[in-house]
Amino acid sequence: MAAGETEATVRAIQRSDGIERHSFLGTSFDQLPYASVVKLIGETKGKDGFRYVVTPNVDHVVRLSRMPQLNSCYDEAWLSLCDSRPMSWLAHFMPPLSLPRVTGADLTAGLFAEVIAAGDRISIIASSEEVVQRMRGKYPALDLHAYTPPHGFADNPVEMMRCIDFILDSQADFTFIAVGSPQSEKLAFAVSQEPTARGICLCVGASLEFLTGIKQRAPHWMQSLGIEWLHRLGSDPRRLWRRYVFAFPPFARLAASEAKHRWGRAAHKLALHTEAALSRLLHGHRAFR
Numbered sequence: 001m002a003a004g005e006t007e008a009t010v011r012a013i014q015r016s017d018g019i020e021r022h023s024f025l026g027t028s029f030d031q032l033p034y035a036s037v038v039k040l041i042g043e044t045k046g047k048d049g050f051r052y053v054v055t056p057n058v059d060h061v062v063r064l065s066r067m068p069q070l071n072s073c074y075d076e077a078w079l080s081l082c083d084s085r086p087m088s089w090l091a092h093f094m095p096p097l098s099l100p101r102v103t104g105a106d107l108t109a110g111l112f113a114e115v116i117a118a119g120d121r122i123s124i125i126a127s128s129e130e131v132v133q134r135m136r137g138k139y140p141a142l143d144l145h146a147y148t149p150p151h152g153f154a155d156n157p158v159e160m161m162r163c164i165d166f167i168l169d170s171q172a173d174f175t176f177i178a179v180g181s182p183q184s185e186k187l188a189f190a191v192s193q194e195p196t197a198r199g200i201c202l203c204v205g206a207s208l209e210f211l212t213g214i215k216q217r218a219p220h221w222m223q224s225l226g227i228e229w230l231h232r233l234g235s236d237p238r239r240l241w242r243r244y245v246f247a248f249p250p251f252a253r254l255a256a257s258e259a260k261h262r263w264g265r266a267a268h269k270l271a272l273h274t275e276a277a278l279s280r281l282l283h284g285h286r287a288f289r
Contacts, residue, residue, distance in 0.1 A: 019031075019032060019079075021080070022097055022099075024087075024091060024094070024097060024099065024258065025061045025065075025087065025251075025254045025255065025258055026061065026064055026065055026071075026254065027056050027060065027061050027064055027071075027074055027080070028074050028075050028077070028080045029056070029080050029081070029082050029091075029099050030079050030080050030081060031098060031099060031100065032079065032081065032100065032102070033100040033102070034100065034101075034102045034106060034107070034110070037079065037081065037102055037107060038107070038110045038111065038114055038115065040079075041053075041111060041115055041200060042114065042115040044200060045115060045173060045174075045200065046173065048198065049197075049198065050191065050192055050194075050197035050198055050199060050200075050201065051078035051079075051199075051200050051201065052077055052078055052188040052189070052191070052192055052200070052201035052202070052203065053077060053078060053079040053080075053081065053107075053200070053201070053202045053203065054073070054074055054077045054079070054080050054081070054185050054188070054203050055080075055081045055082075055083035055102065055103065055104040055107070055203065055204070055205075056074060056080060056081075056082070056083060056084075057082075057083040057084040057087070058084050058086065058087060058247055058251050059181065059247055060074075060181055060182075061087070061251065061254065062247045062250045062251050062254070063181070063182060065250060065254055066250070067182075070182050070185065070186070072189060073182065073185040073186055073188070073189040074185065076189055076192060077185075077188070077189075078200075081100075081102040081107070082099040082100065082101055082102065083101070083102065083103045083104055084101065085101055085223070085224075085225075085226030085228070086226050087099065088100065088101040089226065090255055090258075093259070094258060094259065094262045094263075097262070104202070104203070104204040104205050104207045105204075105205075105206070105207045105210045105211075105217060107202065107204075107207075108176065108202065108204050108207035108208065108210075108211055109207075109210075109211055111174070111202075112139070112211065116142070116173075116174060118141035118142065119141065119142070119143060120142055120143065120173045120174065121142075121143040121145070121170065121171070121172040121173050121174075122139075122142050122143065122144045122145070122172055122173065122174050122175075122176070123144075123145045123146070123147075123166070123167055123170035123172035123174075123175045123176070123199075124144065124145070124146040124147070124175070124176050124178065124208065125146075125147055125148075125149065125163055125166070125167070125175070125176070125177045125178065125179055125184075125187065126146050126147070126148045126178055126179070126208065127148070127178055127179050127180070127206075127208075127209070128148060129148055130214060131148075131178065131208050131209060131212065131214065132146040132148065134212035134213070134214065135208060135211075135212060138211070138212055145166075145170045145172065147162075147163065147166040149162065149163050149179065153179075153183065154182070154183035154186050154187065160186075160187065160190065163187055164187070164190055164191055164194065167187075167191050167197070167201070168191070168194055168196055168197055171198055171199070172199050173199050173200070174199060174200050174201070174202070175191075175199055175200070175201040175202070176201075176202055176204050176207075176208060177201060177202070177203050177204065178204050178205065178206070178207060178208045178209075180205060180206075181203070181205065184203035184204075184205070185203050188201050188203050215235070216235070218230075218232070
């Protein structure tokens with residue numbers, strides 16, 4: 001094992017709930033397809049305790065490589081799902097890994113369509129009042145509670161505590177934190193440390209804006225080709241161009257390091273299996289002499 005690696009980086013993490021979690025590109029991921037995630041959340045709805053879901057993409061992975069102090073926000077998540085077509089494709093070439101793509105936008109829409117029912121209590125940490133008003137208009141049968149924190153709230157202990165208190169007081173069936181990363185994940189992790197927290201929480205980025213029509217997702221053909229990021233860049237170039245341009249070199253380095261590590265281990269295992277097979281063959285040959 002190379003210096004600085006942990007046991008979790010070289011094998012699947014064994015969880016008590018049977019979900020297979022892997023470390024990939026330095027980030028925790030669960031190997032669950034979309035349908036299984038929706039089914040699991042539906043079956044968990046109403047149970048005691050607090051659980052939160054994160055959906056890391058390339059931007060998250062690069063940030064975590066620069067800010068390892070955020071790792072606990074992802075490691076402690078109930079579910080950590082791959083929200084990136086390029087990362088999902090990359091994982092297929094990294095034995096023995098396979099990461100289904102489950103986007104925050106798809107998951108949010110699926111839950112409101114299939115799991116969340118009239119009368120359910122929903123709390124939202126929203127990026128704007130427009131999101132809140134549109135959610136109230138779209139889902140009038142829900143018991144919806146919302147709070148819109150000021151920009152930069154995650155770096156302000158007083159404002160952070162207000163968000164935590166709001167979520168705790170809401171005692172919602174579902175909480176959607178839609179204020180971007182990493183503040184969403186930091187808030188979800190902080191709430192998870194509170195003994196009175198309950199419900200299922202999802203860090204969903206711009207998903208509520210997509211759900212209510214404030215923003216438009218990329219066409220399906222762009223999503224299937226893994227270039228949804230290009231549509232988002234074209235929709236908001238002034239805000240996003242730096243994120244995508246400066247994320248590529250460190251992501252390429254992470255991918256190269258992961259490939260070297262995983263393929264090196266695969267080659268080593270193949271050599272051991274070959275040596276063992278030859279040893280058995282030689283032993284059998286001697287036995288017949």
